[in-house]
Amino acid sequence: METTTLQAEVRADRGKGPVRRLRAQGKLPGVFYGPGLEPTPLTLSPKELEKALRGKRGRNAVFKLTVDGKDELAMVRDVTTDPVTQQLLHVDLYRVFEDKELEIEVPFHAVGRAVGVVQGGILNLTRRHLPVRATPAKIPVSIDVDVTHLDMRDSLAVEDVEFPEGVECPLNPKLTLVIVLEPRMPTADEEAAAAEEAAAAVEGAVAPEGEAATEGAAPSEPEAGGDKPGS
Missing domain, CATH: 2.170.120.20 (Ribosomal protein L25, C-terminal domain)
Structure with missing residues (x-):
């Protein structure tokens, strides 16, 4: 079975403060757990994990996890990333066995x-x-x-x-x-509504007869025999 090796160290400090300091140092906090194993806080390289996850199996890859000199098989169960920077923030690694189904x-x-x-x-x-x-x-x-x-x-x-x-x-x-x-066909009501909307759009685009624009038009001549302005 093809595996990628990940190096990790057990970390003693827990809590938000120590975790933030680890990230500031360019390290990735994580936890390793699974059958017959107490959850173990770890520290590993985010670059190594990112490289491993770029393989053809992605997050379904099986890793040989080396923790303080001891080898275990593991898979990624969960990854937390920053929603803006996409930086890895935390990883959950799950213990698996070569001969056991999961x-x-x-x-x-x-x-x-x-x-x-x-x-x-x-x-x-x-x-x-x-x-x-x-x-x-x-x-x-x-x-x-x-x-x-x-x-x-x-x-x-x-x-x-x-x-x-x-x-x-x-x-x-x-x-x-x-x-x-099958492609969804419009109902009779939907077709009628669409036709009404189209007709309304056409009517709104054409000015009614006799309602030509009057703004700025020249004044009309007075009728014959009528009073002239200023008379």
Whole structure:
């Protein structure tokens, strides 16, 4: 199983003050926990973790965590980042075992352009991630499903997905994951309302007859026989 090594140290100081000082020194606070292990506060390099997370497995990568000279297998359970700077603020590392299954979510992708979409339909994915159960070495990078054969109103359920060997999905086998929806047609009321709006827009754009702009127009001549100004 391919792993990336992360070096970490056990930290004795806890609380907001010590944690802020660690970050000011360019270090990343974290915690390591899991089966048979008391939560252990750690300090590690944020650059090393960022580099490890840029791999093809992303946050589903398995690390060889070296803590004070002792090696453990670990996965990232949670990462806290600054919402503005995206700086890593804290990491939770979870203890795993090479021969024990664990449940984790992986990205779910639809591959190809469905026949129904070509005909004007809309491809809808009910989930963007799928929970899977597998040993660390068999956790897939993602679950990809071919949708090119799907016609209008066709769908795929969990039971239709071919999962890699050694990988199971705990969801209901009948749960719909992908469906091609027909394009929604406007109702009669919606069409009538749209027509009224269009007609109102046209009327507002054309000035009524006899209401030509008068501002700045020359005064009209007095009728014959009428009084002249100043008479």
